[in-house]
Amino acid sequence: xxxxxxxxxxxxxxxxTALDGVNLTLTSGIALGIVGPNGSGKSTLLKAIAGLVLPxxxxxxxxxxxxxxxxxxxxxxxxxxxxxxxxxPANVRDVVAMGRYPRLGPFARFGAEDRAAVDRALAALDLxxxxxxxxxxxxxxxxxxxxxxxxxxxxxxxxxxxxPTTGVDxxxxxxxxxxxxxxxxxxxxxxxxxxxxxxxxxxxxxxIVVDRRVLADGDPATVLEGGTYSAIREHTHVHGHLRADRGxx
Amino acid sequence: xxxxxxxxxxxxxxxxxxxxxxxxxLCxxxxxxxxxxxxxxxxxxxxxxxxxxxxxxxxxxLNYAFGAGVVAVVTALSxxxxxxxxxxxxxxxxxxxxxxAFALGIFVMSRSARSTVDLQxxxxxxxxxxxxxxxxxxxxxxxxxAFVVASLYRPLLYTSFDPTVAQASxxxxxxxxxxxxxxxxxxxxxxxxxxxxxxxxALLVTPAAAAAQLTRRFVPMLLLSGVFGIISSVGGxxxxxxxxxxxxxxxxxxxxxxxxxxIGVSAxxxxxxxP
Numbered sequence: 460x461x462x463x464x465x466x467x468x469x470x471x472x473x474x475x476t477a478l479d480g481v482n483l484t485l486t487s488g489i490a491l492g493i494v495g496p497n498g499s500g501k502s503t504l505l506k507a508i509a510g511l512v513l514p515x516x517x518x519x520x521x522x523x524x525x526x527x528x529x530x531x532x533x534x535x536x537x538x539x540x541x542x543x544x545x546x547x548p549a550n551v552r553d554v555v556a557m558g559r560y561p562r563l564g565p566f567a568r569f570g571a572e573d574r575a576a577v578d579r580a581l582a583a584l585d586l587x588x589x590x591x592x593x594x595x596x597x598x599x600x601x602x603x604x605x606x607x608x609x610x611x612x613x614x615x616x617x618x619x620x621x622x623p624t625t626g627v628d629x630x631x632x633x634x635x636x637x638x639x640x641x642x643x644x645x646x647x648x649x650x651x652x653x654x655x656x657x658x659x660x661x662x663x664x665x666x667i668v669v670d671r672r673v674l675a676d677g678d679p680a681t682v683l684e685g686g687t688y689s690a691i692r693e694h695t696h697v698h699g700h701l702r703a704d705r706g707x708x
Numbered sequence: 709x710x711x712x713x714x715x716x717x718x719x720x721x722x723x724x725x726x727x728x729x730x731x732x733x734l735c736x737x738x739x740x741x742x743x744x745x746x747x748x749x750x751x752x753x754x755x756x757x758x759x760x761x762x763x764x765x766x767x768x769x770l771n772y773a774f775g776a777g778v779v780a781v782v783t784a785l786s787x788x789x790x791x792x793x794x795x796x797x798x799x800x801x802x803x804x805x806x807x808x809a810f811a812l813g814i815f816v817m818s819r820s821a822r823s824t825v826d827l828q829x830x831x832x833x834x835x836x837x838x839x840x841x842x843x844x845x846x847x848x849x850x851x852x853x854a855f856v857v858a859s860l861y862r863p864l865l866y867t868s869f870d871p872t873v874a875q876a877s878x879x880x881x882x883x884x885x886x887x888x889x890x891x892x893x894x895x896x897x898x899x900x901x902x903x904x905x906x907x908x909x910a911l912l913v914t915p916a917a918a919a920a921q922l923t924r925r926f927v928p929m930l931l932l933s934g935v936f937g938i939i940s941s942v943g944g945x946x947x948x949x950x951x952x953x954x955x956x957x958x959x960x961x962x963x964x965x966x967x968x969x970x971i972g973v974s975a976x977x978x979x980x981x982x983p
Contacts, residue, residue: 509876531878538872547744547869548926560866561877565859593924606873613877 462648467517477503490649492663499670501652505619509536531561535615545595552590558612580612600627620651715949724835728941731902734850736937738895739916740930744868752909753806755896757783760813780893833904833956849898903956914963918970
């Protein structure tokens with residue numbers, strides 16, 4: 460069974476078409492990179508797969524089911540550093556522990572296995588020393604790592620990451636991608652958006668270029684050599700935002 | 709009985725103290741979610757909206773809690789529905805619906821020839837008038853709310869902090885939101901007779917806001933808010949007996965005092981940490 464299958468997906472925000480005619484299949488155990496200019500619908504594609512936005516047309520299935528009908532805990536999602544309330548009464552460990560919540564039924568105990576998963580996730584993201592620190596006292600990169608740790612603690616069957624390397628230093632980026640590669644090696648399918656074209660060939664097994672639709676798809680080096688991405692980026696630079704060119708549908 | 713135990717000599721005072729204890733604890737613990745989710749305006753709105761239910765129930769000779777409950781729950785769910793479907797911002801949708809329902813209550817009352825004295829007690833609270841039957845309703849509803857909150861403890865906490873990621877990971881965030889609004893409605897109904905429509909919002913916000921000044925973890929905030937809620941409601945009721953003042957107002961004033969004391973303590977602590 461395919462991990463992700465998107466067929467003719469169109470996503471509409473009011474009068475703006477974010478995605479149109481997107482087809483994508485993802486098989487197990489590979490890391491798929493998603494690149495595209497700002498506003499190209501990369502994040503929307505992840506949200507559609509996570510069941511956070513519903514397609515206006517077409518279908519998205521994850522493990523053969525609609526994303527909203529999956530067993531709790533199936534999809535791990537790391538959004539771009541978002542506007543959560545950083546004053547929320549929680550330390551780093553509390554936030555990472557939330558990753559276990561979807562699996563726990565009402566009145567279920569937060570058991571030894573859950574604590575061990577949280578410990579492992581904290582260690583994997585080098586957050587053990589910061590575990591008791593309040594989330595408002597973290598740097599941007601540390602906040603990003605805490606959110607990745609929460610997704611890892613969840614032990615998902617599919618991991619979606621939205622530009623997790625944006626705003627982190629080079630060392631953290633390397634550590635993060637090393638961790639993601641090791642998860643992929645153990646069979647976890649990963650979808651990740653990025654702006655970093657230079658590193659894409661070493662990070663991903665497969666790369667797609669998205670600009671409202673999938674413009675190129677294949678081996679990262681081949682896709683980048685094909686020039687699709689540089690062409691649309693050029694176009695964006697010369698003519699301003701692509702959305703403005705096309706106008707509302 | 710004499711001295712400090714004097715108020716407990718009367719059966720109606722005993723009932724009032726039990727009601728105060730339950731209401732103080734329930735409101736302040738629900739208030740933790742109200743404060744963290746920034747729902748203070750909803751709490752106020754639902755309390756006002758329930759007035760329509762009270763007015764209609766009163767004129768039809770029905771149980772007030774039933775009338776208030778139906779209207780508050782319907783309003784709570786409509787607020788969510790209008791917000792999501794009509795793409796109206798949440799505070800606007802609350803503003804429209806709660807004033808509408810409150811106006812309906814006044815409209816219904818104004819067309820009736822019956823006395824409005826009893827309804828006054830719902831606006832300002834009349835904890836001394838809590839009957840044995842009222843007390844049973846209060847306790848049963850409070851236990852129901854507590855049970856549902858306990859069973860949804862983790863989804864409530866996760867969606868309070870990060871609804872988007874909670875939803876992606878398989879928690880039905882909108883369902884949890886709707887359940888919370890219904891629980892909030894029930895909490896308000898439980899509290900109406902004790903503190904009244906105008907003041908119930910304070911018990912939903914003030915103890916939790918005071919607790920948030922003193923701790924940065926969720927469970928301690930929940931517990932501390934509960935302690936502040938009980939001190940306010942039971943202490944306020946006791947003071948109102950001694951001072952011969954309105955109970956609802958005294959309860960809320962005591963809660964307000966605790967809030968400012970917490971801000972003071974928090975400020976002193978911060979100064980010690982960073983001189």
